[in-house]
Amino acid sequence: MNVQKHIIGVAVVCGLVTHTPFSMATDVFHFEGYGAVSRAMGGTAxxxxxxxxxMMTNPATLSLSPDVHQLMLGLDIVTTDINVRDRNTGESVSSDDHSNNRGPYIAPELAYTQRVGQWSFGVGAFAKGGLGTxxxxxxFLSRATxxxxxxxxNSSRLLVLDIPFAASYQVTDDLSxxxxxxxxxxxxNLDLLLGADQVGSLIGSGRVSGSLLPVIGGIPELQGAHFSLTKNKPLASGVDAWGYSGRFxxxxxxxPGTKLGASYTFKSQISDMEGDATLTAISGELGQIPLSGKIKIKDFQMPAKADIGISHQLTSAWTVAADISRVFWKDAMKDIKVSFQANGGGNMNILLPQNYxxxxxxxLGAAYVLSPKWTFRAGLRIASEALRSETLFAVIPATPTKHATFGFSYTISKESRVDFAYSHAFEKKMNNENLPNTSDPIQVTHSQDNAVINYVYRF
Known part of the structure; x- marks a missing residue:
């Protein structure tokens, strides 16, 4: 029992301290599957x-494992290729490793499960998703009006860490x-410059309020405003918060050979993210005017999700699987709600439109058992677009919608094996020429490569 408590403690602590960043996937801010087995099969789970x-997709599947104890340790490794082009001037900029804030992106996967009679229990620490630019x-993104x-x-980094405590009950031989x-x-972490035309568009549409509004509006030759809520360190965020969710x-x-599954993940209930920030007004006459204060990103939630799936064992060697998911981004991501309170007095509230x-x-996924030691997997994942082009931000380019995946498992011994998966997000282009989220018309091009490696120990 002490060993089990130690393993659970290590999993949670490692998850909490490994706040390294990572980028978007097919599912907007979510990874396209958790664990190398699922990821290699297109995210089916x-x-x-x-x-x-x-346990991150359907906790009832824990009852399918024959293992009494299972410990999984792993890493997600993500590399991105993101480019933004100004369609008026032809200038372009690529997201790169300009500071300690960004990639290459590495995220933890740790989990432990135990079977007790008809019950299976699990705890884990997973990077649920995020973004990074x-x-x-x-x-040109740093050029004001x-x-x-x-x-x-101009940069961003969002990390969402999920620590599930799961249980599964085998009701009958066929039902869990x-x-x-x-x-x-x-x-x-976020650094964002808005030109004067963008600020004016937000004000004109009633998306800015607060006592600082007339102060900012009265600055001579206002050329823009810049928000900085960033800690330029690998293991820190400018604003953060805790909350909870759940699934069944x-x-x-x-x-025989055919399984059906369904699961539902509830919309998150996370507190407002809070921290220190600097609002800098840019004046053509007075230069840059920084205001330090406290900032909140209000009601920034992860969406509810419904999943259904089927798996079928074609032969003793071949297994195929298919999942369909519906992710309810519309309810979770209407606006990014920013509230700034200056240390010297005064406040400003901004609603940045998203309308996902x-x-x-x-x-879709398939697995082939080549031998007792080797199993190979491949998959495909296709999604509808959640973002709208007219509200695209250069610092939030969550645009890829198609992934191809493959991977393998290698059995080292009766107790241990290594799982590996690779997924490629095919290049996706999206244009935005609309205020307030861009000043000049932009085209964002985004592709990326993800790899997952897990070590599994069964005892």
Missing amino acids: VAQDVGAAG EYGKNS GGANTGLD IGASLDALWQGL GIVYQAV KNQTILA
Whole structure:
């Protein structure tokens, strides 16, 4: 029992301290599957045994594992290729490693499960998702209205950490039900320059309020405003908050070799992210006017999600799986709500429009057992677009919608194996020429490569 408590403690602590950043995937701010087995099969996980990581999609699948104890340790490694082009001038800038804030992106995967009679229990620490961009200080994104080069950063980093406590109960040989209660932590770094025309558009549409509004509006030759809520360190965020979510699921073996599954993840309940920030007004006459204060990002939530899936064992060697997911982004991501309180007095509230659409995702996967030591997997994941082009931000380019995946498992011994998965997000382009989220028309091009490696120990 002491060993089990130690393992659980290590999993939670490692998850909390490994706040390294990572970028978007097919599912906007979410990874396209958790654990190397699921990721290699296109993210399918609703109706098959994908190991301890199954608690992140359908906790009822924990009952499918034959192992009494299972420990999984792993890493996600993400590299991105993001480019933003000014369609008026032809200038472009790539997101790169300009500081300690950004990639290459590494995120933890840790989990432990235990079977007790008809019950299976699990705890884990997973990077649920996030985003990361770094455009530096010298691109056109750092140029205010009127052509002023501000030398101010444009960048982002969001990390969402999920710590599920899961349980599954095997009702009959064919039916299992499961649920989890998840602790969530999210942290955000953001540097964002808005030109005077963008600020004016927000004011004109009633999206700015507060006692600082007439002060900012009265600055002579206002050329823009810049928000900075960033800690330029690998293990810190400018604003952060804790909250919770949960999910429940069911797995049913309809006929021998065929399993059906369904799960539902609840919308998160995370507190407002809070921290220190600097609001800098840019004046053509007075230069840069910084105001230090406290900032809140209000009601920034992860969406509810419904999943259904099927898996079928074609032969003793071949297994295929398919999942369909509906992600309810529309309810979770209407506006980014920013509230700034200056240390010297005065406040400003801003609503940055996002208006995400609900998203439908199809995941397909196949596995082939070549030998007792080797299993190979491949998959495809296709999603509808959640972002709207007219509200695209250069620092939030969550645009990829298609992934191809493959991977393998290598059995080292009866107790241990290594799982590996690689997924490629195909290049996606999106244009925005609309205020207030961009000043000049922009085109964002985004592709990325993800790899996952897990070590699994069964005892």
